[in-house]
Amino acid sequence: MKYFLHADLDAFYASVEQLDNAEYCGKPVIVGGLPGDRRTVVSTASYEARRYGVHSAMPVARAYELCPHGVFLRGNMSRYREKSREVMSVLSEFTSDLRQISIDEAFLEITGTGRLFGPPADLARKLKKAVRERTGLTVSAGLASNKYVAKIASGMSKPDGCFIVEAGGEEYFMRSLPVDKIWGAGWKAREKFRKYGLKTCDDIHGISEQRLSSLFGKAFGKFLYRAVRGQAAEAFDDTRRSRSISAEHTFDYDMYDEFAVETAIMKICNTLMYRLLDSRRQSRTVFVKIRYGDFSTESAQETSEHAVGTMNDMFERVCALFRRKYRRGMGIRLIGAGLMNLEADGATPAELFDFEDDRKKKLEKCIHEINKKFPAAAIKKARLIY
DNA sequence: TCTGGGGTCCTAGGACCC
DNA sequence: TCTGGGGTCCTAGGACCC
Numbered sequence: 369m370k371y372f373l374h375a376d377l378d379a380f381y382a383s384v385e386q387l388d389n390a391e392y393c394g395k396p397v398i399v400g401g402l403p404g405d406r407r408t409v410v411s412t413a414s415y416e417a418r419r420y421g422v423h424s425a426m427p428v429a430r431a432y433e434l435c436p437h438g439v440f441l442r443g444n445m446s447r448y449r450e451k452s453r454e455v456m457s458v459l460s461e462f463t464s465d466l467r468q469i470s471i472d473e474a475f476l477e478i479t480g481t482g483r484l485f486g487p488p489a490d491l492a493r494k495l496k497k498a499v500r501e502r503t504g505l506t507v508s509a510g511l512a513s514n515k516y517v518a519k520i521a522s523g524m525s526k527p528d529g530c531f532i533v534e535a536g537g538e539e540y541f542m543r544s545l546p547v548d549k550i551w552g553a554g555w556k557a558r559e560k561f562r563k564y565g566l567k568t569c570d571d572i573h574g575i576s577e578q579r580l581s582s583l584f585g586k587a588f589g590k591f592l593y594r595a596v597r598g599q600a601a602e603a604f605d606d607t608r609r610s611r612s613i614s615a616e617h618t619f620d621y622d623m624y625d626e627f628a629v630e631t632a633i634m635k636i637c638n639t640l641m642y643r644l645l646d647s648r649r650q651s652r653t654v655f656v657k658i659r660y661g662d663f664s665t666e667s668a669q670e671t672s673e674h675a676v677g678t679m680n681d682m683f684e685r686v687c688a689l690f691r692r693k694y695r696r697g698m699g700i701r702l703i704g705a706g707l708m709n710l711e712a713d714g715a716t717p718a719e720l721f722d723f724e725d726d727r728k729k730k731l732e733k734c735i736h737e738i739n740k741k742f743p744a745a746a747i748k749k750a751r752l753i754y
Numbered sequence: 755t756c757t758g759g760g761g762t763c764c765t766a767g768g769a770c771c772c
Numbered sequence: 773t774c775t776g777g778g779g780t781c782c783t784a785g786g787a788c789c790c
Contacts (some may be wrong), residue, residue: 400758409758411790424790430755470790554788587764588787616759653782669783704759750770 369535371488373476374413374510374518375459377497378527380472381443382414384451387504396420396438402742403430403440407701411443415527420588454503462495475515479566512538514600520551543570550595569596613647614706615639615657622661622699629703633690634683635706635752641679642736649710650675650718654682656689657704668693669708676707677718678728 377383381399384511386392396417401408410431413422417680420435431438437595449615452471460466462485465477478491485491499507510521512533521541524531533541547561547567551651564583572580573596581589591601615636623629633656644650655669656675686705694700718729735747 407756407758411758425757427755427757430757433755472790537762552788556787585765612761614760618758655783665785667784671782702758706760 369513370477370479371511371535372512372515372518373462373478373488373492373495374512374515374522375474375476375499376508376510376522377472378506378508379412379414379418379515380452380505381412381448382417383505384448385439385441385443386414387451388447392439396435397441398422398428398431398435398438399441399443400424400431400443401440403428403432403436405442407618448702450519451503451505455499455505455507457503457516458498459495460752461498462491475518476636478511489532492532496530498530512541512598514538514598515599516551517598518597519658520545520549523549523551528681540597540598543568544572546658547572550592552591552595553602557584557588589687599713611710612706612708613640613643613710614657614704615643616657616702616704618659618702619700621703623703624697624699626694627702629694630687630690631751632703633686633705634749636685636703637679637683638748638752640705640707641676641682641732642739644676644707645733647710647738648713650713650715651707651710652676652716653708654685654689655706655708656686657702657706658690658693658700659702659704660695661699661701663701666693671709673716675711675716675718677725679732680728682707683727 382397384400385399394416395414396419397414398417399412400410405428407706408428410422410424410426412424413431416433417431417438420438422431422435422438428440429752432440456466456468456474459474459476463476463478463481465475467558468474478488481491485494490510491513496507496509499505504530508522508529510518510524510531510533512518512521513535516537517533521531522529530627541618547566547589548558550557550569553561561567561581572592576591580592583589595601596622617632617633617636639729652673652675653669653671655667657665657667659665670685670689672685676685690703738745
């Protein structure tokens with residue numbers, strides 16, 4: 369029987385800010401944007417801020433109404449990534465099988481670590497202590513015989529909590545929960561639960577797998593059937609390689625100027641090309657995403673015989689899709705682009721018509737290297753200077 | 755309070771091949 | 773020419789997660 373610990377850092381971004389800035393301690397810290405910032409949402413609210421009803425994904429403007437005296441910050445991702453690495457390094461000392469699933473969460477397989485760390489409860493206590501002493505952060509732990517239940521357990525006693533589901537008790541544990549605790553059921557699914565009068569996991573437990581599949585769709589129905597029985601959702605088990613890279617930009621005000629939108633697309637392609645180069649992979653499929661002022665969203669994608677070769681190549685493919693899809697006259701709220709179905713570098717021929725393209729490709733690589741070594745140089749296309 | 759950015763997975767329909 | 777299924781690839785849209 370395997371056993372897992374899910375470690376989840378408490379209000380991570382906000383906690384790092386409080387750690388780095390003593391004057392923020394005990395105050396409501398809201399990371400995401402400054403009060404005047406348009407079209408931004410909260411990434412993380414400290415527990416002090418949550419008392420005012422502020423939570424992640426909430427528009428910053430709304431958070432400001434609820435908590436005008438809060439400390440509002442835009443955040444510093446590179447600092448959070450650095451802190452995340454510190455924490456993961458501490459966690460790695462407790463297991464040989466550590467699987468990080470996001471910047472602030474990880475699974476540890478702790479089967480058979482009893483000899484080293486004692487029973488699971490002792491291990492959890494030691495782990496929490498080590499993280500606190502060596503990184504200054506608190507972590508909540510959930511322990512169970514599979515990752516799915518461990519993940520839910522870690523959310524049961526936040527912050528700085530520890531919740532243990534004994535082996536054999538998974539089904540009883542899950543059945544006791546309200547449907548809101550189901551990880552993987554979001555707003556839409558909850559609406560349906562309400563519609564069907566399903567309040568607890570035990571209510572769902574009483575429905576056959578077939579019936580769940582006809583109500584919620586094949587895959588999600590099967591998932592629900594297993595979830596309320598405390599059975600593993602195999603979702604995070606295999607190591608999934610990323611299959612796409614993308615970037616997007618929301619304009620402060622709806623944009624009607626096509627040239628400006630295409631300049632934004634160029635900027636996005638610029639970013640993506642360098643990320644693609646770093647990933648040592650390639651792609652034949654590009655896509656564009658357009659969100660209009662009314663929040664309706666459209667996307668278009670195209671797969672070519674040839675892999676994307678240069679920044680310009682990507683830009684032209686994305687622009688062609690954009691021009692085909694764009695409903696003229698509609699204000700654009702967001703423009704995005706990306707590459708899908710990433711393959712190992714060299715899997716398909718790049719679009720190289722002649723030496724000119726080859727030359728451009730080499731030039732782009734070279735510029736990227738210079739920019740990495742000397743960030744101050746910031747070499748970029750003339751159209752991207754503003 | 756109008757709702758970020760970067761991802762993954764699922765569905766459903768159409769094309770095409772055997 | 774009416775027509776069948778399975779497999780695979782592609783496309784557009786949506787749900788969900790942190």
